[in-house]
Amino acid sequence: MPKLSERKKQMVEKMMRGALYQAASSVMSEYGWPGLTMDRVAEEAGVSKGTVYNYFKDKKELVWFVITNLALDIEERLKNIIESHQSCAETVKEIVMKELQGRREHGHLATAIIHAFHEEPELRKRMLSSDHPFNRVDKMIEDLFARGMEKGEFRKMDPKAMQSVFSAILMGISRRWAGGRLDIGTDEMSDFIISLLNEGIVRKDN
Amino acid sequence: MPKLSERKKQMVEKMMRGALYQAASSVMSEYGWPGLTMDRVAEEAGVSKGTVYNYFKDKKELVWFVITNLALDIEERLKNIIESHQSCAETVKEIVMKELQGRREHGHLATAIIHAFHEEPELRKRMLSSDHPFNRVDKMIEDLFARGMEKGEFRKMDPKAMQSVFSAILMGISRRWAGGRLDIGTDEMSDFIISLLNEGIVRKDN
Amino acid sequence: MPKLSERKKQMVEKMMRGALYQAASSVMSEYGWPGLTMDRVAEEAGVSKGTVYNYFKDKKELVWFVITNLALDIEERLKNIIESHQSCAETVKEIVMKELQGRREHGHLATAIIHAFHEEPELRKRMLSSDHPFNRVDKMIEDLFARGMEKGEFRKMDPKAMQSVFSAILMGISRRWAGGRLDIGTDEMSDFIISLLNEGIVRKDN
Amino acid sequence: MPKLSERKKQMVEKMMRGALYQAASSVMSEYGWPGLTMDRVAEEAGVSKGTVYNYFKDKKELVWFVITNLALDIEERLKNIIESHQSCAETVKEIVMKELQGRREHGHLATAIIHAFHEEPELRKRMLSSDHPFNRVDKMIEDLFARGMEKGEFRKMDPKAMQSVFSAILMGISRRWAGGRLDIGTDEMSDFIISLLNEGIVRKDN
DNA sequence: TATGAATGAGATTTCATTCAT
DNA sequence: GATGAATGAAATCTCATTCAT
Structure with a gap:
């Protein structure tokens, strides 16, 4: 049943993007716009930089x-x-x-x-x-x-x-x-x- | 009469700073704040990067x-x-x-x-x-x-x-x-x- | 077993720092202290400039x-x-x-x-x-x-x-x-x- | 009588080089070797940078x-x-x-x-x-x-x-x-x- | 001859992005 | 899919040297 795994995947994706949103907001609040680096977002979200790029094409x-x-x-x-x-x-x-x-x-x-x-x-x-x-x-x-x-x-x-x-x-x-x-x-x-x-x-x- | 050359120098300085102001304004208008690089300002003003630093200590x-x-x-x-x-x-x-x-x-x-x-x-x-x-x-x-x-x-x-x-x-x-x-x-x-x-x-x- | 990968990473890090040490020594021997530029060290070590900065915060x-x-x-x-x-x-x-x-x-x-x-x-x-x-x-x-x-x-x-x-x-x-x-x-x-x-x-x- | 002016010129040259020696020593004492810039020497000697280059081919x-x-x-x-x-x-x-x-x-x-x-x-x-x-x-x-x-x-x-x-x-x-x-x-x-x-x-x- | 403004090569450092594992 | 080391373009700034006045 591919649908289930498909739905699961989408949920994971959604959660991940949500987490990255939180992280990015937090970094922006603390460091301002020029301080919003991909490294900081990744660290704040507790994932690796590469992962961020798996969910977002670019900055x-x-x-x-x-x-x-x-x-x-x-x-x-x-x-x-x-x-x-x-x-x-x-x-x-x-x-x-x-x-x-x-x-x-x-x-x-x-x-x-x-x-x-x-x-x-x-x-x-x-x-x-x-x-x-x-x-x-x-x-x-x-x-x-x-x-x-x-x-x-x-x-x-x-x-x-x-x-x-x-x-x-x-x-x-x-x-x-x-x-x-x-x-x-x-x-x-x-x-x-x-x-x-x-x-x-x-x-x-x- | 040293005053003359002195005044001349000051005028040149003033004009140059004015020109760099124009250039920087122009670059900012076109590229926004983060696009304001010293290279662009220099090029827009038609002088070299070093010259900009002769008139302004830093960015x-x-x-x-x-x-x-x-x-x-x-x-x-x-x-x-x-x-x-x-x-x-x-x-x-x-x-x-x-x-x-x-x-x-x-x-x-x-x-x-x-x-x-x-x-x-x-x-x-x-x-x-x-x-x-x-x-x-x-x-x-x-x-x-x-x-x-x-x-x-x-x-x-x-x-x-x-x-x-x-x-x-x-x-x-x-x-x-x-x-x-x-x-x-x-x-x-x-x-x-x-x-x-x-x-x-x-x-x-x- | 996370320890293995952790140990591996540390070994890689140690080796890289060692390699950069060798490179820096070599550059210093040849060009003297003021000739020790990050570019030369990177080239001597066969890595890019950015990589040097991954292992050493600054010069x-x-x-x-x-x-x-x-x-x-x-x-x-x-x-x-x-x-x-x-x-x-x-x-x-x-x-x-x-x-x-x-x-x-x-x-x-x-x-x-x-x-x-x-x-x-x-x-x-x-x-x-x-x-x-x-x-x-x-x-x-x-x-x-x-x-x-x-x-x-x-x-x-x-x-x-x-x-x-x-x-x-x-x-x-x-x-x-x-x-x-x-x-x-x-x-x-x-x-x-x-x-x-x-x-x-x-x-x-x- | 060209000799007189010739001698005079040489004396001026000697004095200038002596003054620049003093200036350079002084700058070195204060700022160390990497702080020895042509600008500082010129300023310390009270002459312009160009003048330094009239008496010394290069640094x-x-x-x-x-x-x-x-x-x-x-x-x-x-x-x-x-x-x-x-x-x-x-x-x-x-x-x-x-x-x-x-x-x-x-x-x-x-x-x-x-x-x-x-x-x-x-x-x-x-x-x-x-x-x-x-x-x-x-x-x-x-x-x-x-x-x-x-x-x-x-x-x-x-x-x-x-x-x-x-x-x-x-x-x-x-x-x-x-x-x-x-x-x-x-x-x-x-x-x-x-x-x-x-x-x-x-x-x-x- | 004296000047000092202009130059531009070169140094350090950051960071978005890629890619092998 | 996740990782993070490697990359290199690009930015700031310094300073020896040149050259028109």
Whole structure:
């Protein structure tokens, strides 16, 4: 029965790629993007360098997998937040709080990924394909704003522009924390961003 | 008259450093931060590798010079804008328009510099010193918001937080353009950001 | 049985380091200390440059290994000589003969090592640690003289001073041979040194 | 009258070479042999690098000049000592004291020169030519021992062998001092060497 | 003749990738 | 499939030497 062994093989493969994802993330967090060497990943994962190459054709493949997985994590978190709220305004509020919190904790990782992305033209090109998780994350946020407008919670505007600005804020603040250039607390910053968005994008009835 | 030759020498030195700055910027724009090799800079500038080392002690020095010069350019632009307006709100408006425009043109460079900054601990340390042009730029924006509050143009808030968010927006949008992930025009984006800020931070009298 | 493969690996490692030691010695003999480049060592050993770095972290490590091995060789020879004699005077005699012979054959190497030692502050520091083979060699000779004094074979003197002079003679003569500046035979030179140690140079009238 | 300007030119040349000798010695003392760069010599001498090349064809020429001059200094010192004594034994005694003293003070310089000499095969070859000051120094010492034998002050032996050993001792002890491996004082060491030469090390019972 | 900017060969070191076992 | 030793391209930096001014 070849199917069983086939399934088993696939499972092993999946687990191995997962383990290597963990290892690569960990190395990136600790050493940053330029410190992400195949040796370190292999050692962190407890396998040999050759093994890494058995599961990933080259370094780019590995990095791509890491980026994608990270985006999937974010996508998952977002989905949960979105599904558990009725009000779009409330949803945005919670995204700000949770994401700022989460990214502050993994600041270096996010930064490292940005580096990777900007560094490798090939990665950049692949990222532009519309069904990448990163793009889906962007789309989810865009849709959230669009929905808010339809429901009358937000005033009319270009949802794509709004999403870009929103993401820029989250990313920029995270990076400032990671770089030690900002000593405002997470809560204060959340409150501030939310108040900015509220009084800026919420329609005022009177 | 030794002064003449002395001045001449200094001019030559200045021109050479300027040329190397141009070359390094150009290489960074094209190849990104990790593609910034001394060989490429030398070739782009049309001199030999050794010559680069005659003007910059090592790679860090060169990168530092590039970063600083870029920041000086920005500082200069900002100062001009600030000095030519009475209203803080108007000033902010023009900063958004001009900076988005300017950074859009040098998008890759800005991104590359961010990488350099996050990558080299030594650069990071030097950058945190408060009188670096980059910090002065931040300070100028922070002061602008503070002044706006005093004058009653803006509502009360933490000017430091506001500056962080403002800079994050400009930087993030520039990066999206540079990465080809945003196809909204400069004018539209300016307008959107300004409207967001206006209705968000401007005090409403009634 | 993992031990087998482990042992095999260690053997391979040992052999490779041995081969690189041979190669480095050979290069040093031919080109002197500053001619000891990693490229030459790799080529002489018939491996690639990268391989050398797989076995020695950097050049200093390699040089250190070479120095230490040479010193171990000398230590071994000395120990054998010392153990096989009763009389200290006889021991000294044989050391002179054997060492002059041995060093004459590896003259350039010894010289090159002296250079390495004087040139690299780090090597110097490590060498001053008291349990390095080179220091043990010095100590063995010092002890030999001290023992000779206790037994009444030698007259009283500072054994450390005596060892320094003794080593200086052996080293200096080797260097002269290596430099082609001395055309006296090994046997004659041995005899002369021994007679000098025995009687001094001043004629005693009686 | 071309002769005058000719003489003047030669004087300038001589002074310049002398100044460069001083500069090179000074640099060698401070930085050791591998630190002897043309830049440092030029700066120490207060002239430009190009000027150094106007007086010395290349680095080897400069080093050769330095070595030769140093040997001339030693030759001068030796000649003075030899001429001012009747007894050969006394002369040897004073040479030991003076040379140990002098070399201890310029220990690093002597060491550096040894490096230079062993490093450059060409220098080595030129040094073997019999009328080099270094060889004349050796010859003077050899003659001193030969004369001592004729006069009956020293017992019969090969004067060349004796000179080799004598020089080896002086050089070896200097090097040990320079390397920080010997903490016996100059006077004690002089006394010890002289007593060794006088009587040897073996105890004579009678 | 003096200068010193420019040169480029050459040294050390890193690390992605291959391949024999 | 796993291993990890071997590889060599590529990067940074030094410094003897040349040559236009």
